[in-house]
Amino acid sequence: xxxxxxxxxxxxxxxxxxxxxxxxxxxxxxxxxxxxxxxxxxxxxxxxxxxxxxxxxxxxxxxxxxxxxxxxxxxxxxxxxxxxxxxxxxxxxxxxxxxxxxxxxxxxxxxxxxxxxxxxxxxxxxxxxxxxxxxxxxxxxxxxxxxxxxxxxxxxxxxxxxxxxxxxxxxxxxxxxxxxxxxxxxxxxxxxxxxxxxxxxxxxxxxxxxxxxxxxxxxxxxxxxxxxxxxxxxxxxxxxxxxxxxxxxxxxxxxxxxxxxxxxxxxxxxxxxxxxxxxxxxxxxxxxxxxxxxxxxxxxxxxxxxxxxxxxxxxxxxx
Amino acid sequence: xxxxxxxxxxxxxxxxxxxxxxxxxxxxxxxxxxxxxxxxxxxxxxxxxxxxxxxxxxxxxxxxxxxxxxxxxxxxxxxxxxxxxxxxxxxxxxxxxxxxxxxxxxxxxxxxxxxxxxxxxxxxxxxxxxxxxxxxxxxxxxxxxxxxxxxxxxxxxxxxxxxxxxxxxxxxxxxxxxxxxxxxxxxxxxxxxxxxxxxxxxxxxxxxxxxxxxxxxxxxxxxxxxxxxxxxxxxxxxxxxxxxxxxxxxxxxxxxxxxxxxxxxxxxxxxxxxxxxxxxxxxxxxxxxxxxxxxxxxxxxxxxxxxxxxxxxxxxxxxxxxxxxxxxxxxxxxxxxxxxxxxxxxxxxxxxxxxxxxxxxxxxxxxxxxxxxxxxxxxxxxxxxxxx
Numbered sequence: 015x016x017x018x019x020x021x022x023x024x025x026x027x028x029x030x031x032x033x034x035x036x037x038x039x040x041x042x043x044x045x046x047x048x049x050x051x052x053x054x055x056x057x058x059x060x061x062x063x064x065x066x067x068x069x070x071x072x073x074x075x076x077x078x079x080x081x082x083x084x085x086x087x088x089x090x091x092x093x094x095x096x097x098x099x100x101x102x103x104x105x106x107x108x109x110x111x112x113x114x115x116x117x118x119x120x121x122x123x124x125x126x127x128x129x130x131x132x133x134x135x136x137x138x139x140x141x142x143x144x145x146x147x148x149x150x151x152x153x154x155x156x157x158x159x160x161x162x163x164x165x166x167x168x169x170x171x172x173x174x175x176x177x178x179x180x181x182x183x184x185x186x187x188x189x190x191x192x193x194x195x196x197x198x199x200x201x202x203x204x205x206x207x208x209x210x211x212x213x214x215x216x217x218x219x220x221x222x223x224x225x226x227x228x229x230x231x232x233x234x235x236x237x238x239x240x241x242x243x244x245x246x247x248x249x250x251x252x253x254x255x256x257x258x259x260x261x262x263x264x265x266x267x268x269x270x271x272x273x274x275x276x277x278x279x280x281x282x283x284x285x286x287x288x289x290x291x292x293x294x295x296x297x298x299x300x301x302x303x304x305x306x307x308x309x310x311x312x313x314x315x316x317x318x319x320x321x322x323x324x325x326x327x328x329x330x331x332x333x
Numbered sequence: 334x335x336x337x338x339x340x341x342x343x344x345x346x347x348x349x350x351x352x353x354x355x356x357x358x359x360x361x362x363x364x365x366x367x368x369x370x371x372x373x374x375x376x377x378x379x380x381x382x383x384x385x386x387x388x389x390x391x392x393x394x395x396x397x398x399x400x401x402x403x404x405x406x407x408x409x410x411x412x413x414x415x416x417x418x419x420x421x422x423x424x425x426x427x428x429x430x431x432x433x434x435x436x437x438x439x440x441x442x443x444x445x446x447x448x449x450x451x452x453x454x455x456x457x458x459x460x461x462x463x464x465x466x467x468x469x470x471x472x473x474x475x476x477x478x479x480x481x482x483x484x485x486x487x488x489x490x491x492x493x494x495x496x497x498x499x500x501x502x503x504x505x506x507x508x509x510x511x512x513x514x515x516x517x518x519x520x521x522x523x524x525x526x527x528x529x530x531x532x533x534x535x536x537x538x539x540x541x542x543x544x545x546x547x548x549x550x551x552x553x554x555x556x557x558x559x560x561x562x563x564x565x566x567x568x569x570x571x572x573x574x575x576x577x578x579x580x581x582x583x584x585x586x587x588x589x590x591x592x593x594x595x596x597x598x599x600x601x602x603x604x605x606x607x608x609x610x611x612x613x614x615x616x617x618x619x620x621x622x623x624x625x626x627x628x629x630x631x632x633x634x635x636x637x638x639x640x641x642x643x644x645x646x647x648x649x650x651x652x653x654x655x656x657x658x659x660x661x662x663x664x665x666x667x668x669x670x671x672x673x674x675x676x677x678x679x680x681x682x683x684x685x686x687x688x689x690x691x692x693x694x695x696x697x698x699x700x701x702x703x704x705x706x707x708x709x710x711x712x713x714x715x716x717x718x719x720x721x
Contacts, residue, residue: 097557102556117345
């Protein structure tokens with residue numbers, strides 16, 4: 015089986031030439047991407063980039079103006095079977111305010127045609143996993159913000175869907191809840207295909223197997239977070255603090271370093287070097303420093319972050 | 334079963350939306366009580382003022398004033414019929430009499446003309462130009478004037494009959510249909526208020542549906558395996574139960590206040606259920622044009638008032654016939670299903686008719702319900718369920 019065949023085999027959602035227009039506005043513009051079985055697929059983009067519109071089309075809540083979304087081998091044209099395989103945790107908490115946590119999870123289970131027994135079992139399990147067991151019989155509108163968010167995630171999972179769409183799952187959560195939710199999402203990896211949209215780059219970096227960056231409805235880049243971080247911008251940055259009181263042949267040293275890395279700055283006792291793939295260059299850098307009679311006291315390395323990647327692709331302009 | 338789960342969920346929500354439930358089921362019983370108080374504290378009474386301007390005549394050495402005798406006859410009528418709420422007062426001055434009429438201290442003024450005795454004494458002299466013209470003055474739009482004028486006319490006829498010693502060639506025999514002869518004003522409004530108790534469902538049913546739109550939980554339902562029909566059926570069943578509770582409470586209060594239920598309970602129940610379904614179907618139209626509960630409370634007032642005041646629910650209401658279909662009158666308020674339900678209930682509860690006598694009304698209610706449902710489901714799907 016070659017790579018293409020393996021990708022075809024693993025593809026859960028195949029999006030091709032997907033377009034959505036609202037009058038003159040093109041919200042999603044000829045989008046092509048594949049989402050694989052068991053991966054966490056991060057969707058990044060600024061506000062109005064077309065993330066939610068794409069997700070709505072994937073879930074069947076919105077009709078594409080053009081293109082196709084193929085689920086394994088089914089076309090998503092109001093196919094209720096496909097819808098039932100998707101669990102969605104929308105950006106805003108959606109639930110029945112006058113039902114308790116247990117009641118609404120059980121109700122949704124029944125709406126997905128789970129048996130009464132299975133629905134109750136799943137309800138209990140999810141409430142336990144999300145730390146809401148003690149709030150089982152509390153009305154949803156009486157829960158704290160974090161609890162509501164966790165309940166929202168439970169609602170997406172009650173019918174044990176194959177595809178889980180999480181729109182900003184950590185929004186509004188306190189650090190403890192964030193860790194709980196993150197661990198929970200990690201625990202679902204491989205078992206489910208997860209589509210994650212977020213503005214939290216750290217969250218996307220930690221959770222996603224692959225990240226798609228979209229803006230103005232177009233796919234700008236799609237790859238693993240580490241590949242994206244390595245591939246763009248001015249590269250990583252290293253700060254080297256030298257031990258020596260009197261610098262030996264400083265200009266000569268800097269010139270030698272510039273042959274190895276593009277950007278080298280030297281002031282006071284600190285050398286600041288920027289380059290792509292900098293980690294691999296560090297042994298050579300230290301050798302040049304030593305050869306010029308200087309000694310390294312401390313090395314501080316900062317890799318490109320996903321935020322750098324995001325800004326690189328989408329710019330700094332406010333939306 | 335998804336339907337049972339929807340019923341279960343809607344029942345819990347309805348009970349927990351305590352104030353909406355209380356307002357829905359208590360409005361009509363409260364109306365019954367208010368009507369009872371109003372009717373009991375304002376028994377109808379009619380004031381008739383008579384101004385005698387008759388000059389009288391001199392005959393056989395004596396002076397006779399037939400106008401005075403007419404007034405005397407009217408007073409005797411009043412004393413002899415205490416069950417009739419009619420007061421007769423004499424007036425000596427036209428200016429004062431008109432002032433009393435304008436200030437609504439009297440309902441009707443009867444003026445006996447100056448030549449009254451003359452014309453009575455010599456009936457042969459009466460012709461096209463000379464006759465005794467008794468004048469009735471009053472506010473023609475006032476029902477009290479109309480009733481007072483009818484009584485005045487009756488007194489005048491009796492007096493003339495006694496005077497002329499002529500037998501009445503035609504006598505009128507009045508036979509009441511059903512129990513209509515023995516009912517009072519309160520009995521007359523109860524059928525309408527029973528239907529009003531169902532009309533009040535318009536708010537709770539619309540709120541039950543629109544809440545799903547406002548809270549966006551309709552998205553969850555759209556993504557699940559439930560159909561719009563199953564969901565709306567579940568909501569409707571709970572609302573029908575609320576409607577029946579409201580009808581039952583209204584009926585109990587009306588009975589405690591003196592309303593005597595006649596006709597079959599089964600017929601009443603059938604009409605109540607059909608009307609509830611009809612109102613729920615109409616609520617779907619209302620739900621289609623609103624997005625939030627606040628909008629329901631504002632926009633909903635318009636159809637609610639139409640249904641309350643122009644169907645005969647709040648008070649008996651007769652509308653002009655536009656045309657007939659198979660002998661059944663079609664009126665403008667007839668486009669509102671409660672108007673037919675009220676007619677049917679009046680037939681059953683007041684006129685002692687059976688279910689077969691209200692078949693036309695039932696057919697119209699069912700037809701209108703189907704029309705409401707078709708419009709409602711189309712509009713609701715287009716506004717809230719459409720995948721754009």
